[in-house]
Amino acid sequence: MLPASTAPGRRRETSSIGGRSKPRADRVGDSYLPYLSANSAAFEAGQPSFEVRLGAGGFAQPVFGYQVKRFRRLRDAFSALQRDARGRVEPLLRNTDCLQHIV
Numbered sequence: 001m002l003p004a005s006t007a008p009g010r011r012r013e014t015s016s017i018g019g020r021s022k023p024r025a026d027r028v029g030d031s032y033l034p035y036l037s038a039n040s041a042a043f044e045a046g047q048p049s050f051e052v053r054l055g056a057g058g059f060a061q062p063v064f065g066y067q068v069k070r071f072r073r074l075r076d077a078f079s080a081l082q083r084d085a086r087g088r089v090e091p092l093l094r095n096t097d098c099l100q101h102i103v
Contacts, residue, residue, distance in 0.1 A: 021092060029097035030055060036071040037101045043068045078102045 031054045042050035043063045051060040081089070093099035 022096065025092055025096035025098055029093075029101070033098055033101035035059065036067055036074075039063055040068050040071050075102050 034052055034054060038050045038052035042048075043065065047063065049060060049062045051058055053059075078086075090099060093102070
């Protein structure tokens with residue numbers, strides 16, 4: 001049986017976020033959020049496709065409208081965080097290059 005703090009469907013309350021989350025956040029900040037940001041910028045500019053540098057290489061594809069919708073929801077959810085919750089996640093997001101894409 002899992003402890004109550006880690007049982008499925010229950011959140012673990014922490015005063016800071018990091019540790020095991022940082023490697024995943026690093027990957028998100030290095031590739032996924034730059035991709036979503038470039039896709040959304042191209043969509044807003046009415047461009048049919050976009051290019052983005054991810055790591056050591058480039059990536060190009062047609063604009064994907066569903067990803068624009070998902071990115072907006074992510075940004076809206078972050079904006080809606082209460083100050084204490086935002087204060088807990090911002091250091092991790094800032095240190096992994098995620099924050100610049102969602103504010």
